[in-house]
Amino acid sequence: METDTITAISTPIGEGAIAIVRLSGPKAISITANVFKGKNLGDVASHTIHYGKIIDPETKEVAEEVMVSVMRAPKTFTREDVVEINCHGGMVAVNRVLEIILSQGARLAEPGEFTKRAFLHGRIDLSQAEAVMDLIRAKTDKAMSVALKQMDGRLSALIRRLRQDLLETVAHVEVNIDYPEYDDVEEMSHDMMRTKSKEVYKEVVELLQVAKQGKILREGLATAIIGRPNVGKSSLMNTLVQENKAIVTEVPGTTRDIIEEYVSVRGVPLRLVDTAGIRETEDIVEKIGVERSRQVLKESDLILFVLNYNDVLSEEDEKLFKAIEGLDYIVIINKTDLEQKLDLDRVYELAAEKPIVITSLVKEEGVNELEEAIAKTFFAGDIDTGDLTYVSNVRHIQLLKQAKQALEDAMEGLELGLPLDVVQIDVTRTWELLGEIIGDTASDSLIDQLFSQFCLGK
Numbered sequence: 001m002e003t004d005t006i007t008a009i010s011t012p013i014g015e016g017a018i019a020i021v022r023l024s025g026p027k028a029i030s031i032t033a034n035v036f037k038g039k040n041l042g043d044v045a046s047h048t049i050h051y052g053k054i055i056d057p058e059t060k061e062v063a064e065e066v067m068v069s070v071m072r073a074p075k076t077f078t079r080e081d082v083v084e085i086n087c088h089g090g091m092v093a094v095n096r097v098l099e100i101i102l103s104q105g106a107r108l109a110e111p112g113e114f115t116k117r118a119f120l121h122g123r124i125d126l127s128q129a130e131a132v133m134d135l136i137r138a139k140t141d142k143a144m145s146v147a148l149k150q151m152d153g154r155l156s157a158l159i160r161r162l163r164q165d166l167l168e169t170v171a172h173v174e175v176n177i178d179y180p181e182y183d184d185v186e187e188m189s190h191d192m193m194r195t196k197s198k199e200v201y202k203e204v205v206e207l208l209q210v211a212k213q214g215k216i217l218r219e220g221l222a223t224a225i226i227g228r229p230n231v232g233k234s235s236l237m238n239t240l241v242q243e244n245k246a247i248v249t250e251v252p253g254t255t256r257d258i259i260e261e262y263v264s265v266r267g268v269p270l271r272l273v274d275t276a277g278i279r280e281t282e283d284i285v286e287k288i289g290v291e292r293s294r295q296v297l298k299e300s301d302l303i304l305f306v307l308n309y310n311d312v313l314s315e316e317d318e319k320l321f322k323a324i325e326g327l328d329y330i331v332i333i334n335k336t337d338l339e340q341k342l343d344l345d346r347v348y349e350l351a352a353e354k355p356i357v358i359t360s361l362v363k364e365e366g367v368n369e370l371e372e373a374i375a376k377t378f379f380a381g382d383i384d385t386g387d388l389t390y391v392s393n394v395r396h397i398q399l400l401k402q403a404k405q406a407l408e409d410a411m412e413g414l415e416l417g418l419p420l421d422v423v424q425i426d427v428t429r430t431w432e433l434l435g436e437i438i439g440d441t442a443s444d445s446l447i448d449q450l451f452s453q454f455c456l457g458k
């Protein structure tokens with residue numbers, strides 16, 4: 001187990017009312033007590049907070065006026081002794097206190113090291129630790145509620161149950177191999193393995209099915225606004241974001257680069273991308289932008305394709321319809337306040353089954369209908385984060401896919417009548433793969449890598 005005492009500033013860099021220096025480890029309390037003027041922190045009850053001053057050991061002068069929380073192991077965030085020094089906000093004061101604590105023998109924590117200790121001491125498992133990070137990075141309410149549930153151990157509990165089921169069947173097979181004289185055990189093992197594999201398979205498939213939504217909740221639905229120059233793409237972006245993020249002018253080719261913004265539309269988190277108008281162009285700067293727009297298309301979950309009601313359908317528009325064939329898109333016919341020049345019948349024909357929304361962005365008309373259409377495209381209404389266990393983490397999804405494959409191999413083996421000790425290899429592999437999700441069978445290097453992605457001080 002770790003024996004050194006770590007410390008870090010656990011609040012964001014910048015000005016605030018309060019900033020916290022946190023310590024964890026066997027010397028957390030004695031190190032703080034050495035430089036604290038007030039009650040003797042060595043004597044105070046656990047989980048109490050105390051007013052006092054931090055004294056600079058070199059100059060013997062008061063460095064900061066603070067409140068210090070003392071929390072003794074094991075009922076703490078890390079399961080070690082934890083001290084939190086609440087300083088005045090602003091970087092000078094906290095940095096000064098941190099320097100003093102470091103001079104007394106604490107070591108600066110690595111990113112995620114507090115949470116890593118909580119994991120190493122068994123307070124949380126790996127998927128819960130990852131959820132802590134997801135929570136910090138959550139950009140919408142829904143993403144946050146998914147992370148909170150995972151932190152609570154919902155996914156962990158489900159994975160544990162599936163692993164237990166698999167383990168029981170493996171144990172059964174072992175008995176069978178050790179006592180081959182009992183024929184009925186052989187029969188039972190076969191049936192049991194088939195039944196259990198199927199049961200676990202069903203649950204893994206379900207988890208993967210909702211994973212797509214989980215990923216969207218976490219990262220936002222990648223949504224690209226495309227269309228010819230000057231049709232109103234940046235205006236649409238600004239309307240959805242409810243801010244003037246993108247520059248809008250009457251000059252075609254205004255947007256040169258890609259502008260990205262997070263918005264929540266009817267509970268669906270969007271990672272909205274405004275692109276440069278797509279057309280054949282001579283302008284070299286614009287050309288780079290157009291290239292990148294094409295790239296964005298490929299990486300999008302949803303495309304908002306804007307057309308101009310006040311212009312005839314061009315060859316470029318037809319090309320764009322071709323380019324997005326097979327993708328999820330919504331057609332937006334904008335500038336309906338102006339005279340109609342667009343061949344609507346042709347648009348309906350090209351769009352086929354896809355939703356079409358009529359807007360006048362300058363008059364703010366059709367925006368509700370558009371929001372409705374966006375929400376509907378992905379989730380037939382609003383998304384429910386209540387009942388389902390969402391897997392939203394790419395690492396977890398990868399492992400679940402591999403587990404699904406291993407189970408398919410096992411079931412195929414059973415169909416082919418392979419011996420149980422052969423089929424068992426795939427079942428054991430599934431058990432191991434699921435274990436990696438919660439960190440039971442995760443390697444040290446994986447764990448180091450995962451925790452190093454955390455914020456400093458968490």
Ligand SMILES: Nc1nc2c(c(=O)[nH]1)N(C=O)[C@@H](CNc1ccc(C(=O)N[C@@H](CCC(=O)O)C(=O)O)cc1)CN2
Pocket residue numbers: 074075076077078084123
């Ligand atoms: N001041 C402060 N606020 C904070 C945190 C913190 O570390 N410090 N947290 C940091 O993320 C979050 C709270 N998370 C925490 C999770 C578990 C424990 C903890 O001590 N758990 C023990 C015992 C709980 C109990 O008393 O019942 C345990 O589970 O064994 C503490 C904080 C948010 N707010």
Ligand SMILES: Nc1nc2c(ncn2[C@@H]2O[C@H](COP(=O)(O)OP(=O)(O)OP(=O)(O)O)[C@@H](O)[C@H]2O)c(=O)[nH]1
Pocket residue numbers: 227228229230231232233234235236247248249250251252253254255256275276277278334335336337338359360361362363
């Ligand atoms: N009349 C009318 N004008 C609009 C409407 N929506 C946008 N415009 C105007 O059309 C012009 C172009 O709008 P933008 O949003 O910059 O268009 P864009 O598609 O981003 O253009 P590029 O970035 O050049 O590709 C601006 O002058 C807008 O004010 C609308 O519904 N009706």
Ligand SMILES: [Mg+2]
Pocket residue numbers: 233234235246247248254255274275277
């Ligand atoms: Mg633009």
